[in-house]
Amino acid sequence: AQSVAQPEDQVNVAEGNPLTVKCTYSVSGNPYLFWYVQYPNRGLQFLLKYITGDNLVKGSYGFEAEFNKSQTSFHLKKPSALVSDSALYFCAVATGGGNKLTFGTGTQLKVEL
Amino acid sequence: GAVVSQHPSWVICKSGTSVKIECRSLDFQATTMFWYRQFPKQSLMLMATSNEGSKATYEQGVEKDKFLINHASLTLSTLTVTSAHPEDSSFYICSARPISGRYNEQFFGPGTRLTVL
Numbered sequence: 001a002q003s004v005a006q007p008e009d010q011v012n013v014a015e016g017n018p019l020t021v022k023c024t025y026s027v028s029g030n031p032y033l034f035w036y037v038q039y040p041n042r043g044l045q046f047l048l049k050y051i052t053g054d055n056l057v058k059g060s061y062g063f064e065a066e067f068n069k070s071q072t073s074f075h076l077k078k079p080s081a082l083v084s085d086s087a088l089y090f091c092a093v094a095t096g097g098g099n100k101l102t103f104g105t106g107t108q109l110k111v112e113l
Numbered sequence: 114g115a116v117v118s119q120h121p122s123w124v125i126c127k128s129g130t131s132v133k134i135e136c137r138s139l140d141f142q143a144t145t146m147f148w149y150r151q152f153p154k155q156s157l158m159l160m161a162t163s164n165e166g167s168k169a170t171y172e173q174g175v176e177k178d179k180f181l182i183n184h185a186s187l188t189l190s191t192l193t194v195t196s197a198h199p200e201d202s203s204f205y206i207c208s209a210r211p212i213s214g215r216y217n218e219q220f221f222g223p224g225t226r227l228t229v230l
Contacts, residue, residue, distance in 0.1 A: 036221070043206050044221040090156065101219060103156045
């Protein structure tokens with residue numbers, strides 16, 4: 001069975017500072033990893049994905065994530081946070097050929113002035 | 114591109130009534146659509162997977178007779194909550210996987226907030 005852990009329920013960061021939202025995963029086989037963002041009462045918006053290739057993946061709105069196979073992690077990062085980045089972030093994993101996305105519990109990001 | 118819509122965006126109904134939620138892929142064809150349920154401050158839980166023209170596959174613990182799913186075309190799937198009760202109140206989100214999609218690409222709808230009184 002595949003699983004995703006987001007160890008932090010909430011992350012607070014000051015605007016302009018770098019941010020990191022943590023994600024670790026457990027799968028058998030090669031993982032397909034995703035980050036999504038959700039604003040209040042809205043569906044999920046795709047940020048980025050890792051399938052294969054370069055471990056550093058760049059996505060929408062200046063976000064990036066680094067795939068670390070040895071640590072089974074896929075942390076989301078941004079060099080300079082904006083107040084508008086405040087939202088709920090979900091990490092998800094799937095395995096090749098599978099349809100199912102398994103989501104983490106989500107991390108609430110709060111960026112303050 | 115890759116836009117998924119849901120209708121209605123919110124609905125309030127009385128206990129015992131049925132509610133239908135539509136999920137449409139607007140600019141692509143989807144072989145597979147997924148229905149998720151999200152409780153406040155919790156993650157998305159997959160309810161069922163529907164493939165066009167065939168019966169939906171329900172996740173363990175999801176009542177197929179209560180949550181009826183129909184995927185009649187490559188652009189439309191519907192979820193009907195039958196005989197709704199207050200405990201069915203939730204945020205329901207669909208996603209769609211394009212025919213040409215790779216690597217488990219899914220595009221999500223904006224969600225439907227269901228409140229059962």
